[in-house]
Amino acid sequence: MSCWLCGLETTELSTNPKEPICENGPCQICNAVAKVDEEINQAVAALRRLIDKRCDLRSEQNRVHGTLIHRLPVELKNYIFELLLPSRDEWGEFSHTELSVMPSYFGSVCRGWRDVVWSNPSFWTTIHIVLGQESTSGALSRIGSVNDWILRSRSLPLQIVLRDEGGSKEQFKAVIDAISQCSSRWHSLSLDLPWTLNAYLPSNLQCRSLKKLRIICRKEWIDIGEQSGPLFLYPVTPEEIEISGVVPRSLQISWNHLTFAKVTNFDFGEIAQLLGHAPLMTHFQVWSPSLWTTSMRPIIHRRLKVFGTRWDKYPFSSAASLLTSLTLPSLQEFHTNAMITLKYLPALVQRSSCLLTKLRLFKDFGDESPIFDSLLSPLPGVTNLVVETLDYDPGTISKLLLDGYFPDMRHLTLRLEPFRFLLDSGAISPLLDLKQPRHDRPYKGKLHKFLVIDHAYIFDDLWDSDLGERLKAVDISLMKNGFEFL
Numbered sequence: 254m255s256c257w258l259c260g261l262e263t264t265e266l267s268t269n270p271k272e273p274i275c276e277n278g279p280c281q282i283c284n285a286v287a288k289v290d291e292e293i294n295q296a297v298a299a300l301r302r303l304i305d306k307r308c309d310l311r312s313e314q315n316r317v318h319g320t321l322i323h324r325l326p327v328e329l330k331n332y333i334f335e336l337l338l339p340s341r342d343e344w345g346e347f348s349h350t351e352l353s354v355m356p357s358y359f360g361s362v363c364r365g366w367r368d369v370v371w372s373n374p375s376f377w378t379t380i381h382i383v384l385g386q387e388s389t390s391g392a393l394s395r396i397g398s399v400n401d402w403i404l405r406s407r408s409l410p411l412q413i414v415l416r417d418e419g420g421s422k423e424q425f426k427a428v429i430d431a432i433s434q435c436s437s438r439w440h441s442l443s444l445d446l447p448w449t450l451n452a453y454l455p456s457n458l459q460c461r462s463l464k465k466l467r468i469i470c471r472k473e474w475i476d477i478g479e480q481s482g483p484l485f486l487y488p489v490t491p492e493e494i495e496i497s498g499v500v501p502r503s504l505q506i507s508w509n510h511l512t513f514a515k516v517t518n519f520d521f522g523e524i525a526q527l528l529g530h531a532p533l534m535t536h537f538q539v540w541s542p543s544l545w546t547t548s549m550r551p552i553i554h555r556r557l558k559v560f561g562t563r564w565d566k567y568p569f570s571s572a573a574s575l576l577t578s579l580t581l582p583s584l585q586e587f588h589t590n591a592m593i594t595l596k597y598l599p600a601l602v603q604r605s606s607c608l609l610t611k612l613r614l615f616k617d618f619g620d621e622s623p624i625f626d627s628l629l630s631p632l633p634g635v636t637n638l639v640v641e642t643l644d645y646d647p648g649t650i651s652k653l654l655l656d657g658y659f660p661d662m663r664h665l666t667l668r669l670e671p672f673r674f675l676l677d678s679g680a681i682s683p684l685l686d687l688k689q690p691r692h693d694r695p696y697k698g699k700l701h702k703f704l705v706i707d708h709a710y711i712f713d714d715l716w717d718s719d720l721g722e723r724l725k726a727v728d729i730s731l732m733k734n735g736f737e738f739l
Contacts, residue, residue, distance in 0.1 A: 254711065257646050258563050261391065262603070263514075263613050271707075272397065294672075312363065312364050312365070316575055318659070322365075327369060327708065330369045330438070331369065331375075333374050334356075334359055334369065334370060334373075334376065335376075336355065337354055338355075338356065338357075338376070339354065341379065343465075343734055344412075344441065344443045344465070344467055344495075345379045345412040345415065345441060345443060346381070346414060346443070347382055349656070350581075355618045356370050356376040356377060357398075358368065359435050360728065366497075371405060372678070372687075373554075374405060374406045374407040374408075374409050375409060377402045377403075377405040377406040377412075378406050378409050378411055378412060378434065379403050379412040379414070379415050380411060380414070381398060381414040382399065382413075382414065382416070382428055382432075383416050383417075383418055384415075384416070384418060384419070384420025384421075384424050384425055384428065385418045385420055386421055388637070389523070389734075394496060396427050396428065396431055397618040399428060399431045399432065400431055400540050402671065403431070403434070403435050406435075406438075406472065409436065409438070410439075410440035410462065411435060411437055411438045411439055411441075411442065412440060412441040413432055413442045413443065414443045415428065415443065415444050415445070415446065416443075416444075416445040416446070417445065417446045417447065418582070419440075425446075426440050427445060431448070436459050436460050437460075437461070437462060438458045438462065439460050439462060439463050440462060440463065440464055440465065440470070441463075441464065441465035441466075442460070442463060442465070442466050442467070443465075443467040444467065444468050444469065444663050445469040445471070446469075446552040447470065451538065456684045458624070460489045461490070462523075462684050463489045463490075463491055464491055464492045464493065465491060465492065465494075466491040466493070466494050466495075466496075467494070467495040467496075468496050468497070468499050468504075469495075469497045469658055470496065470497065470499050471497035482729040485558065488505050488506065488507045489506055489507070490493055490507045490509060490510045491503065491506065491510070491511065492512050492513065492516075493510060493511075493512065493513040494506070494513070494515070494516075494714075495512065495514075495515040495516075495538075496516050497517035497518065498517065498518060501519070501526070501527070508527065508530040508531040508534075509531070509532075511532070511533060511534050511535060511536075512534055512535050512536065513534070513535070513536040513538070514527060514531065514538070515537075515538040515540070516527040516533060516539060516540070517541055517687045518538040518540075518541055518542075519539060519542060520542065521542065521549040521555070521574065521575065522547070523569075523576075524542065524575075525549055525550055526540060527553055527580075528554050529552065530554045530558075532554075532555075532556065533556060534554070534556065534557060535556055535558045535559065535567055535583075536556060536557075536559040537557055537559070537560050537632075538560075538561040538562075538588070539561070539563070539575075540562075540563040540567045541563065541564065542562070542564070542571060542575065542672070548574055548576060548578075549574050549578040550578065550579070551578050551579075551580070552578060552579055553579075553580040553581075553681075554579070554580075554581055555582050555583060556585050557581050557583060557584060558584065558585045558586065559585065559586040559587075559588070560579075560581060560584060560586070560588070561585075561586075561587070561588030561589065561613075562575070562588070562589050562590075562591070562594065563589070563590050563592060563615075564591050569631055572593055572594045572596075572597060573596075573597055575595040576594060576598065576601050577597060577601075578598075579601060579605075580601075580604055580605050580617040581601070581605045581607055582605050582606060582607055583607060584602070584607040584608075584609055585607070585608060585609060585610055585611065586609070586610070586611040586612075586613070587611070587612055588612075589611060589613075589614060589615075590614070590615050590616045592614070594628065595632075595653075596629065597632070598632065599629075599630035600630075601631065602634070604700070608634055609632065609635055609638070610634060610635060610636050610637060611635070611636075611637040611638075612635050612637070612638050612639070612659075613638075613639040613641070613734070614630070614638075614639065614640050614641065614642075614650075614674075615642055616641070616642045617642040629658060629659055629669075630658055630702055631647045631658050631659070631661050632659055633656060633661050634661055635659050635661060635662060636662060636664060637662075637664045637666075638654075638659055638662055638664070638665050639661070639666045639732075640665075640666070640667050641668045641671070642668060642670060642671065650671065650674075650675065650680075651678060651680040654680065654684060655680065655683050655684070655687075662687075662700065662701070663700065663701045664701060664704075665684070665700060665702070665704070666701050666702075666705075666706055667704070667705050667706075668705075668707050669705060669707040669711055669712075669715075669735075672705045673720070675721075676723075684700065684703065685703070685738060686728075687699065687700040688700045688701075688703065688738070702737065703737065703738040703739075704735060704736075704737050705735045705736055705737075705738075706732075706735040707734060707735055707737055708734065708735045712734070712735065712736075724736070
């Protein structure tokens with residue numbers, strides 16, 4: 254006779270007279286194992302019920318008399334969570350590359366945290382989407398997350414950041430369809446995508462609440478000349494724009510409410526058109542003007558306070574054409590990366606009768622000492638000078654700082670790199686001498702503040718270097734991101 258469960262053939266199956274044995278039935282040992290397995294399953298089920306019950310009781314315990322955070326007012330909890338959220342720039346991009354804690358993470362900690370985070374729509378008003386190499390299931394999960402964020406934001410204005418890093422057209426279209434449903438609540442829109450996006454945008458977008466618009470169209474994706482058709486069916490009236498690689502005529506934008514503009518690869522005609530149609534603009538930055546035209550008609554803009562230019566190559570003739578065509582009565586700050594523009598800046602200030610008080614010099618191209626072949630006119634009224642990068646002969650900037658080109662300079666700020674250049678050239682000592690009043694000085698300037706400012710991490714190892722030892726012998730006041738000469 255054999256056991257149907259284990260297949261054992263034995264003649265001792267009926268050793269227990271109390272247990273009847275059927276032909277080809279289970280043996281005594283198999284019956285015992287089956288009973289133990291049943292008891293184990295019952296115990297496991299009971300343990301699972303107890304664990305679930307304990308979890309529910311602990312949640313209730315935390316709610317009634319748990320840790321301190323559960324006894325805090327909801328407003329204070331919201332503030333604490335806001336401090337833990339990642340910092341973002343003005344467009345909603347993360348300001349650092351470290352792993353960021355998102356609101357969805359808080360909701361996964363416990364029921365109390367989830368109730369707080371889910372009930373605060375302000376946590377969900379920034380939707381940051383990066384399209385990449387995702388699987389189909391991952392893309393579907395992304396769309397579900399976007400829809401959840403939109404629902405939790407309720408009726409608050411939204412900040413949309415959409416950037417492509419190799420995503421498929423299907424993923425892109427699905428995301429566009431999801432965020433387009435709330436286009437009436439778009440307050441800020443940042444697109445870093447190929448121009449082919451306009452083929453997937455619905456024709457019924459209502460973006461009348463849009464105040465900030467940034468469009469970055471990379472050159473390798475599409476030729477600018479191929480752009481046709483407006484991005485928006487209905488005109489939008491943003492207050493701030495940042496446009497790169499996009500033809501202005503391809504945008505359905507009204508400039509009447511514009512106050513801030515940063516544009517790249519605009520030609521002089523497009524610059525003149527923007528200045529002429531944006532009477533409320535106070536900040537204007539032009540990066541890499543396209544030299545499709547070499548002349549510009551005279552433009553008077555009465556409200557522009559901050560004007561900046563950045564050139565990719567030497568702007569000898571183009572800088573003259575741009576600056577000599579402008580009259581800016583309200584100009585207060587001027588930013589440039591080309592020293593050659595300083596040749597035409599005094600004439601602009603005199604023609605505009607403006608009070609230019611701040612000048613910022615950043616990344617340049619190299620030695621521009623030939624600008625001193627002709628006598629430069631001084632810039633009285635400039636009290637705040639910022640020098641961020643110095644790639645050329647330090648003698649050039651030394652002449653500007655020490656030879657009376659800025660007779661009214663009161664605040665001088667240097668990045669660490671130009672400071673090293675000037676220190677090695679021996680120009681720092683004369684600059685420190687400007688902090689002391691002297692009767693024999695041919696001009697009236699007196700330096701009140703002399704700062705060296707840079708990224709905080711740069712100074713971590715500076716104080717243990719030879720330069721740090723030299724600075725310790727000078728009367729300075731240390732700060733997190735630099736130091737000040739006293």
